[in-house]
Amino acid sequence: MKKALVVANWKCNPSTEREVGKILNEVKRQIRKITNVQVVICPPFLFLPFLREKIKNTKIVLGAQDVFYQGGSFTGEISPKMLKKFGVKYVITGHSERRKLGEDDQIINKKIKSLLELKMNPILCVGETKEMREKEKQFEVVERQILAALRNVKKTLLDNLIIAYEPVWAISTNKGKLCSSDDIMTMKLFIKQLFEKNFGAKISEKIKILYGGSVNDKNIQLVRSAGIDGVLVGGASLNPQKFILILKAFS
């Protein structure tokens, strides 16, 4: 059976190493019973060293929330090679919260290219805003974002790519405002077809598609019923009890 992929995106939380330790101790205590799930935690960069120590001999894998596309004279940035050498396997790329800060398709394309060339796993986030959904342009948006991010990427490298469909209007709603299971499934099929058309049937079959946006322990069964390969979890991943219930739903 194909392993589900559950990715925790801690965003700019928590504030201290002590709090990181508390979350991890609880997750580690309960994670032994979880099977068939690849668990990835993406903490703020600052906590990566602490996390690497803490997750030794567990099934948790290191992820990052972003990356720059190269090393050199780029003040404040972190390169793909640094992350790889450090042991980071998955990197969230093109998250809507970064796009809002000015990251454009061209930059995302460069990041995806350098990650794939290093055989790392970019998690490319795509999704429409509320305005675009109201105009029923969600498919157009997702198609444009995917094709722009993969412009001139070698087909042979696409095996390691993961797509996360995250409608912007469904992120961090706190009220569990969720995309319906039918809408998630329709988007998943659309993305599969898009890959088939542009990169061939083999890649389309292999590509993993996650859903993200207000996923929690209460709605996880609904999300899972859309037949996705896993989830990208923000808020609920900071609560170990909720996070474990999400993992159990896939186990």
Ligand code: PGA
């Ligand atoms: P959320 O965040 O689960 O808090 O909505 C998801 C994400 O932004 O990746």
